[in-house]
Amino acid sequence: MVGNQTKISPEFIQNAARILKTLGHPDRIKIVEFLEDGEKTVGQIHRELNMQQPIVSQHLKVMHDRFIVTFHQEGTRYFYSLANNFIIKILNCMSEVQEKLDSGEWDFDFSTTSNQKEVA
Amino acid sequence: MVGNQTKISPEFIQNAARILKTLGHPDRIKIVEFLEDGEKTVGQIHRELNMQQPIVSQHLKVMHDRFIVTFHQEGTRYFYSLANNFIIKILNCMSEVQEKLDSGEWDFDFSTTSNQKEVA
DNA sequence: GTTTTATATAGTAAAATTACTATATTGTGG
DNA sequence: CCACAATATAGTAATTTTACTATATAAAAC
Numbered sequence: 001m002v003g004n005q006t007k008i009s010p011e012f013i014q015n016a017a018r019i020l021k022t023l024g025h026p027d028r029i030k031i032v033e034f035l036e037d038g039e040k041t042v043g044q045i046h047r048e049l050n051m052q053q054p055i056v057s058q059h060l061k062v063m064h065d066r067f068i069v070t071f072h073q074e075g076t077r078y079f080y081s082l083a084n085n086f087i088i089k090i091l092n093c094m095s096e097v098q099e100k101l102d103s104g105e106w107d108f109d110f111s112t113t114s115n116q117k118e119v120a
Numbered sequence: 121m122v123g124n125q126t127k128i129s130p131e132f133i134q135n136a137a138r139i140l141k142t143l144g145h146p147d148r149i150k151i152v153e154f155l156e157d158g159e160k161t162v163g164q165i166h167r168e169l170n171m172q173q174p175i176v177s178q179h180l181k182v183m184h185d186r187f188i189v190t191f192h193q194e195g196t197r198y199f200y201s202l203a204n205n206f207i208i209k210i211l212n213c214m215s216e217v218q219e220k221l222d223s224g225e226w227d228f229d230f231s232t233t234s235n236q237k238e239v240a
Numbered sequence: 241g242t243t244t245t246a247t248a249t250a251g252t253a254a255a256a257t258t259a260c261t262a263t264a265t266t267g268t269g270g
Numbered sequence: 271c272c273a274c275a276a277t278a279t280a281g282t283a284a285t286t287t288t289a290c291t292a293t294a295t296a297a298a299a300c
Contacts, residue, residue, distance in 0.1 A: 007258085009218075012147050012218050012231070013146050013150060014146055016149060016214045017143075017144050017145055017146045017149055018144070019144075019214075020140045020143045020144035020149075020214075020264095021140070021141060021143070021144025021145065022140025022144070023137075023140045023144075024138070024140035024142070024143075024144050025137055025141065025287090025288090026133050026134055026135050026137045028137075029136060029137055029140075029194075031134050031135060033238075041246080041247090042246070042247055043245090043246065043247080046246095046247095046261095050183075052289080052290080053246085053247070053248095054247090054249085054289085054290075054291085054292095055233075055288090055289065055290080056247095057247065057248055057249080058249090058288085058289085061248080061249090062287095065267090066251080075246085075296090075297055075298070076245065076246040076247065076295095076296065076297045077246065077247080077297095078247065078248085083297070085220075085222065086217040086221075089213060089216065089217060090210075090213055090217070091211035093209060093210055094132075094136045094140075094210070096209065097136075097206040097209060097210070098129075098132050098136075100205075100206065101206075121249050140271080145257090145258090159279090161276080162276070162277055162278090163275095163277080165275065166276095166277095172259080172260075173276085173277070173278095174259085174260075174261085174262095174277090174278080174279085175258090175259065176277095177277065177278055178258085178259085178278095178279090181278080181279090182257095193277095195267055195268075195276085196247080196265095196266065196268075196275065196276040196277065197267095197276065197277085198276080198277065198278085232242090
């Protein structure tokens with residue numbers, strides 16, 4: 001009951017939209033998921049997730065601006081990690097959703113019908 | 121521990137990104153929150169949320185394409201409602217996050233610093 | 241001091257999103 | 271049939287995102 005008991009403030013809506021939109025990119029979800037394991041360097045992300053280095057830096061910059069990740073520098077290495085627990089919370093929430101869908105507990109399996117009807 | 125135990129499939133990452141990106145818009149969050157109360161017509165959303173009618177229709181269309189909302193027609197009225205429970209789940213998750221932030225349980229209050237540093 | 245490694249940043253073209261205006265569609269009441 | 275109400279859709283300009291190439295920076299190794 002989000003709408004009734006817990007009244008969502010306009011500021012929160014703005015911030016939530018910002019966070020959700022930022023997480024709404026496959027590469028960034030992968031990076032966040034990867035960072036859940038612990039801090040990683042840009043190179044590790046670049047190599048292990050098979051993404052181009054400037055792309056990784058760009059995503060990390062965006063996520064840093066949105067306070068999703070932090071980093072500390074050691075020499076030429078930049079170690080990035082998740083800035084907030086709530087990011088994990090959101091990811092875990094999405095995982096729960098996946099589990100429900102995988103187990104067939106929910107009627108609607110959008111993973112098999114996602115390009116059924118599309119905007120022109 | 122999303123990354124370790126529950127391995128996220130590539131398809132899920134795509135779908136999750138799609139859902140999160142779609143929810144990453146203030147107006148759409150407001151609409152979803154409003155629909156949590158029960159099904160509403162386009163006019164209700166338009167009037168009560170103070171949004172232009174074509175904008176509302178446009179958002180609803182996008183969310184319908186992403187399987188976030190459904191509708192049924194009665195005469196000239198279109199009654200929209202949330203298509204899936206997991207949408208509520210995600211919103212509730214965001215609400216929990218808000219509560220933690222409001223209660224100061226988490227160190228980081230991004231709601232007061234969100235425009236501290238920005239991309240050029 | 242020159243090269244190499246790690247990463248950030250600049251610049252940019254293509255694609256997607258957004259917000260708006262105007263109009264089409266469809267049902268309803270006279 | 272005519273007007274009206276509710277909503278969808280078309281068209282579009284402005285903005286944002288994305289992905290890429292090239293380059294700058296800075297530390298480390300030689």
